[in-house]
Amino acid sequence: MYNDEYDNLSFEEQLHLTESLIRQRHNQQMFLRRNAQLLQQELSFEAELLEENPELAQTIHSFNMQEIQAQQQELFGVIQGDSTPKGQSVWSKFFPGLGRS
Numbered sequence: 001m002y003n004d005e006y007d008n009l010s011f012e013e014q015l016h017l018t019e020s021l022i023r024q025r026h027n028q029q030m031f032l033r034r035n036a037q038l039l040q041q042e043l044s045f046e047a048e049l050l051e052e053n054p055e056l057a058q059t060i061h062s063f064n065m066q067e068i069q070a071q072q073q074e075l076f077g078v079i080q081g082d083s084t085p086k087g088q089s090v091w092s093k094f095f096p097g098l099g100r101s
Helices: 003-009 010-054 055-078 091-093
Strands: none
Touching: 003 055, 010 055
């Protein structure tokens, strides 16, 4: 991969820039790997919690279905030309800050 910006740099400057880019990419990869591990842990914990609490799983499913229905009605309203402000998210009624923006 050749970069025209390297033309005006000395070999040492090019080497330093290349090393810096390699370190930056390595750090990004490590961050992404750690983030993926944390997300996997979170999903495992969530699955375990839902497996141990079927009532919670049913409640979450019910809220999600209500949210989907509300979004579908909103979309239908937009298609029909209704430009009224969006309603409050089902989830935001229980967890402020999770509302639609």
